[in-house]
Amino acid sequence: MSVITKLTTVELKLLAREPGSVFTVLIPLFILVVFGSSIEPGDTVLLPMTLAIAVGLVGLYQLPTTLATYRERGILRRLSATPVRPGSMLVVQLIMQFVLALAACGLLVAVAGTVLGAHMPAQAGPVAAAFLLGTAAMFAVGLLIAAVAKNGRTANGVGVLLYFPLAYLAGLMQPADQMPVILARVGEYTPLGAFRQALQDVWAGVSPNPLLLGVMAAYAVIISLAAARFFRWE
Template structure:
C-alpha cells in the first residue's frame, strides 16, 4: 500500500466520523423531505435548491474548517518531513470532499426521484457541467477561507458568516421572485446564486446560460488562484 493510499484511507475514515459530514448530507435531505410533500412532478425549484445547499455546506463549511484545523495543529508542517508532501494532503481532501458532495447529490436525486416522484433532468451532460462548475466555484471559496483563516474555529465562523448572506442572495432562503429585483440580480453573480440558477435551468430542460457558466468558471479560476497565493502550510 502506497503512502498516498494510506493517507486516503485514513482521511476517509476521519471524514466518515466527522459529524459535519453527516450534517452536510442530512440538512439538505431534511429540507427536501419536509417540503417534498408539496412537490409536483414538474417542479424545477426545490431539488436544485437542495443540491446547491448541499454543495454550499461542503465548500463553505467542511472543506475550509478541515484544512485550517490541520494547519493549526501542525499536521501540514509535519507532513513536509515525510514522503507524503502537504500538497498530497490537499489533493486527497479535495477529492474526498468532492466525493462527499457527489454522495449527497446522489442521495437527494434518489430520494426525490423514487420517493417524492420529483422531476429529474432528461439530459445528463448539462447537469454534469453545471454541477461540476458550481462545485468548483464553491470549493475555490472554501480554499480561500482556509488560506486566510488562522485556525479551524475562525474558518468555521467565516464560512458560516459567508454562507447565510450568500444563500439569501442565491434564493435558497427566500425565492428570488419575492426579492427586490436588484438583490435578485446581484445574487445571480454570486457563486452559489449562479450555481442554483444553472441547476434550475437544467431542470427546466435548458442548457444553463453561458453567462452563468462563465460566472462559475471565473470564480473557480480566480478565487483558486488567490487561495494558492495566500495558502500557508504552517
C-alpha cells in the same frame, strides 16, 4: 498502494466519523423531504435548491474548517518532514470533500426521484457541467477561507457567516422570484447563485446560460489563484 491511495483511505475513515459531514448530508435532505412532500411532482425548483445547499455547506463549512484545523494542529507542517508531502494532503482533502458533495447530492436525487416522484432532467451532460463548475467555484471560496483563517474555529465562523448572505442572494432561503429584483439579479452572479440558477435551468429542460457557466468558471480560477497565493502550510 500509492501514497495518495493510503492517505485517501485514512482520511475517508476520519471523514465518516466527522459529525459535520453527517450534518452536511442530513440538512439538505431534511429540507427536501419536508418541503418536497407538499409540492407538485413536476417542480423544477426545490431539488436544484437543495443540491446547491449541499455543495455550499461542503465548500464553505466542511472544506475550510478541516484544512485550517489540520494546519492549526501542525499536521501539515509535520507532513513536510515525511515522504507524504503537504500538497498530497490538500489533494486528498479536495477528493474527499468532492466525494462528500457527490454523495450528498446523489442521496438527494435518489430520494427525490424515488420517494417524491420529482422531475429529472433528460440529459446528463448539462447537469454534470453545472455541477462540476458550481462545485469548483464553491470549493475555491472554501480554499480561500482556509488560506487566510488562523485556525479551524475561525474558518468555521467565516464560512458560516459567508454562507448565509450568499445563500440568501442565491435564492436558497427565499425563492428568487419573491426577492427584490435588484437583489435577485445580483444574486445570479454570485458563485452560489449562478450555481443554483444553472441547475434550475437544466431541471427546467433548457440549456444553462453560458454566461452563468462562465461566471462559475471565473470564480473557480480567480479565487483558486488567490487561495494559492495566500495559503500557509503552518
